[in-house]
Amino acid sequence: MTTQEKLKKLIVDTLHLEDITPEEIEDDEPLFGEKLGLDSIDAVEIVFQVEHHFGVGIKDMKEGRPAMQSINTLAAFIEARL
Amino acid sequence: MKISIKGIGVLGGFGCGIGDLNKALITGKRSSSTMVIKTTGGDIEVPAFLANTDRLKSFVNKRDLRRIDHYIRMAILGCFLALEDADMLHANRGKMGIIIATGYGSTCNxxxxxxxxxxxxxxxxxxxxxxxxxxxxxxxxxxxxLKEVGPNLSVSHYDMSITSAFLSAYQWLQEERVESVLVGSVDEYSKILGYFWHCLYNKGNKKEGFVGKMNPEHAIIGEGANFFVLARENETASPYGFIEDVKMGNFKRRGINLPENAAFFLGADGYSECDEQYAEYIPEKALVASYSHLYGGLPVGTGFDIAIAALSNKSGTIFKSGDSSIFNSNRLNVIRHNENLGSRRICCLKLGAGGSYGWISLNQ
Structure with missing residues (x-):
């Protein structure tokens, strides 16, 4: 399973997105855009889950904002620190 | 001042909605589940009355519920059912206060x-x-x-939580701080509670010196929510009757002053060592009933008794009690068949931990 696939499953499972499957999330679509509709509380949960499952910390907004643009940017951020 | 009950929302082992509670009172039908808990000593089985929150999807869209656990879902559904029953779901509700009581809180989470x-x-x-x-x-x-911006209060006072919440609601309405109050309570089943039940109440697992005070035949864990829309009587009348008085105190220190000409709905649920003490305080010949056989044992069970009292006011009938052996007393005049309410008021009385008591009286 690729990092992107792991992230999609993680987001769907831990954010309880019952109306969407991991496969329906596109690699480049904005995480906080209209389709997924995530919000700031989800962002905090993603930070926690990424640290919990990948051991990679997102320290602050400066790191977090560019890293959490999409599945691809988040995967690249994680892989660069593994 | 009289406080009228405009709407009621309940869910528990008897079903979902005031109609299901009414049916359970007539038929005695409720649904007990057997919960399996994995322990290091093997699987144990615990009976429990659980609540189903499927109906919540008809009030709130799926996406808005995604972060909300079972405990909170029960509370939300209770609120929506109460507002629907009061025909206030889509109406301009004016300034409404919200008070939520819980004995245990969100224990699973x-x-x-x-x-x-x-x-x-x-x-x-x-x-x-x-x-x-x-x-x-x-x-x-x-x-x-609900997009409500009125006062919002959470109350936790173990088995006095719902009485405490009603006392605050009464005060808010008396002070004209709000036009109505959505008040109620919620508690949930958890594995910890199940394990506790197994250790202390299971017949094959008695611990000396403790179980003797309890009543394992009746102590079934319950969960659910009960909510009420209250308003000042002069603003609106209700077929459920009105809240006449709310009192709290400590019966070990000061005894209890109970209302006259009342039938008593007692919060005996098999868990409390107080169950057998009701007989000491209830006036002779007063009719009494316990309905915990429909909703189980939970700190906020009195809320269901209030809902049942409201149904009694509406129908003019006092429904037959559950098994009278829960009181372990021959002195009490237990209601064994449905009876005419007549001109009686109904007093929902709970004797609780540490000698605390709370009662809420309703009249037609």
Whole structure:
């Protein structure tokens, strides 16, 4: 399973997105855009889950904002620190 | 001042909605589940009356519920059912206060959170799980979903929680701080409670010197929610009758002053060592009943008794009691068949931990 696939499953499972499957999330679509509709509380949960499952910390907004643009940017951020 | 009950929303082992509770009172039908808990000593089985929240999807869209756990879902559904019953779901509700009582709080979520902190090598704590574990989370979600900006209060006072909440609601309405109050309570089943039941009440697992005070035949864990829309009587009348008085105190220190010409709905649920003490305080010949056989044992069970009292006011009938052996007394005049309410008021009385008591009287 690729990092992107792991992230999609993680987001769907831990954010309880019952109306969407991991496969329906596109690699480049904005995480906080209209389709997924995530919000700031989800962002905090993603930070926690990424640290919990990948051991990679997102320290602050400066790191977090560019890293959490999409599945691809988040995967690249994680892989660069593994 | 009289406080009328405009709407009621209930869910528990008897079903979902005031209609299901009414049916259960007539038929005695309720649904007990057997919960399996995995322990290091093997699987154990625990009976429980559980609540189903499927109907919540007809009030709130799926996406808005995604962060909300079972405990909070029960509370939200209770609120929506009460507002629907009061025909206030889509109406301009004016200034409404919200008060939510709970004896245990969000136990499943809180214990899971604690477990994750204790068992993980590095302590992690999910922000969503943490935010749902705080006692006022349910009240917050309700305010958000109803878009209510009036006063919002969460009350936790173990088995006096619902009486305490009604006392605050009564005060808010008396002070004309709000036009109506959505007040109620919620408690949930958890594995910890199930394990507790197994250790202390299971017939094959008696601990000397403790179980003797309890009543394992009746002590079935219950969960659910009960909510009420209250308003000042001069603003609106209701077929459910009105709240006449709310009192709290300590019966061991000062005894209890109970209302006259009342039938008593007693909060005996098999858990409390107080169950057998009701007989000491109830006036001779007064009719009494216990309905915990329909909703189980939970700190906020009195809320269901209030709903049943409201149904009695509406129908003019006092429904037959559950098994009278719960009181372990021949002195009480237990209602064995449905009876005409007549001109009686109904007093919902709970004797609780540490000698505390609370009662709420309703009249037609």
């Amino acid at each position: 809180t214990f899971d959170l604690q477990n994750s902190v204790i068992t993980e090598a590095a302590p992690f704590c999910s922000p969503i799980q943490f935010s749902n574990s705080v006692h006022n989370a349910a009240a917050t979600y309700i305010s958000i979903l």
